[in-house]
Amino acid sequence: MDRHDVIVLGAGLAGLRAATVLAAAGLDVVVLEAQDGVGGRQRTDRVDGFLLDRGFQVLNPAYPAVRRWVDVDALDMASFPVGVRVRRTHGLVELAHPARHPSRLRATLASGLLDARELAALAAWSGGAIAAPRLAIRAARDGDDARLAEEWDRLGVRGPLRREVLEPFLAGVVAEGDGTTSDAFVRLLVRMFALGRPGLPAAGIQALPEQLAQRARTVGARIRLAHDAERVTHDGEGVRVDVAGGDPLRADAVVVAVGPERAASLAGVQPPTTHGLQTWWLDAPASPTRSRMLHLDGTRSGPVLHTAVVSGTAPSYAPRGRFLVEATCLLGDASERDVRMQLRHVWGAEVDAWRLLRRDDVRHALPAQPPPLRTTRPARVGERMYVAGDHRDTASIQGALVSGDRVARAVLADLGA
Incomplete structure (x- = not known):
């Protein structure tokens, strides 16, 4: 033995x-x-020339442990832009980090998603964790923590930025859509998004x-x-x-x-x-956009939390002349019909010709992080x-x-x- x-x-x-x-x-x-x-x-699989991660995953090089123990340069990372496009009732708008993408500031201001009071409340909410993360962790340990939705309600964060952007985006990050995740944990995640540019290794996650x-x-x-x-x-x-x-x-x-x-x-x-996520991987003969941003459905017309042309950011994920599109939902009862209908709405493109490569149901995608x-x-x-x-x-x-x-x-x- x-x-x-x-x-x-x-x-x-x-x-x-x-x-x-x-x-x-x-x-x-x-x-x-x-x-x-x-x-x-x-894990990553090669399917018909495409690289399919088992569920949509990104690597944030801003994580301290990644900086210490991972050779990020050797991974040949392709980074997503720091911003999103949002399908609203009147059309598609863009919201980009003004310091990272100053040329998109005009489009961001014209999005209709920015309310002065909501922005002030969100700045106060996230500022402490960004400036002093250890103090935020210590406060949470001492019981100064709440569910995310409750904390946003208390601060008066109730505008379109919350409903159409933050809620669907963060649901895809923490794998739950009820706002029951620890407020302190989400603020620490937001800090990492503010400091880093998440992306994908050229060879897959x-x-x-x-x-x-x-x-x-x-x-x-x-x-x-x-x-x-x-x-x-x-x-x-x-x-x-x-x-x-x-x-x-x-x-x-x-x-x-x-x-x-x-x-x-x-x-x-x-x-x-634990919470589960579901990712639909589709092969598109043409890209529905030139943008590399994550796309959200501010109208919340279906189960899809976010969608992106992954190969637009990481070309190695698709064979030449084809495009890899992801659509991520909470794990549940989403049907292919519902997903395609919402993708047609978000992208403003015909998606019936897109071939379904695989659906990944990740039952234990993330452990729950309730407060405290x-x-x-x-x-x-x-x-x-x-x-x-x-x-x-x-x-x-x-x-x-x-x-x-x-x-x-x-x-x-x-x-x-």
Whole structure:
């Protein structure tokens, strides 16, 4: 029976970061991944010449953990503009960050979406988190937090900017449309959007975990794909991991870094509430726009939260002469007919000729982040057993990476390594 210092279950972002820290400290580390590739929720498939991420995902290089532990330049990122186009009842308007896109200021002012009182309230709402994020986190821990919708109501944010832009856009970010997410968490996300330009790696979102996996291997971690851990038990002074169709493994400690639904059964932790998203990927013979911006439906005429010509930003996502369009909804009962009808409305173009490439239903897209915001949960959940993942930190790439790093350092301290 194989014996190791640490077994890491799951080759997602948290597991790969944990494995890198542990192996770099000189420990014998093996990573067991049930799927046929690394990445967890961050996977990319090639379909008919298109790159399809499993759900619409972007990478924000402004995240502190990304700046510290990821070679962003090596990912050959293509960034989206900092702005959106909005389908209103009278037509399509544009809203762009004035400092990032000063040439679009006139179009932004003419959009009809900017109300002076609403803008002042939003500036006061977001300003504290942008200027002093740690104070915002500390205040949330002390109970000064609320549901996002309740906080906006209290501040008087009730105008078209909220209804037609912020609500559908943020619903696609936090994967819920009722405004029940922690106000403090959303303000921290807005801070990251203000500081960074989210985009896509040229090779797809899976390029991020592939880079982390290569780094883990370089410092000595071994990654075994198609190894599905069925059970974790204590075994004398260590732990035993039973693997489907294979021999069991033993170690001094185990880090459970699988998705929240699997972590509950493997580590015996309370399963967190999660939210789901649905992405429709379509092949268009011609682009409906020259704009690379995300498009929103301010009229809220259907289930689509946002849509974009992804290959307009990242040409590598589509074969030459074709265009990849995404449409993202909350996971639910959206039909292809409803989606196409709304896309026709948003784009002002004929979409019947667009070929459906795939529909991704991501049931556990993001852990819920209700108030009060909790940015960390205990690393150790039992004797020699640890849990890492964004469901133990914050629901983001930042949270997954920080959780993996924090848990690995807890293991090192406990093992005296």
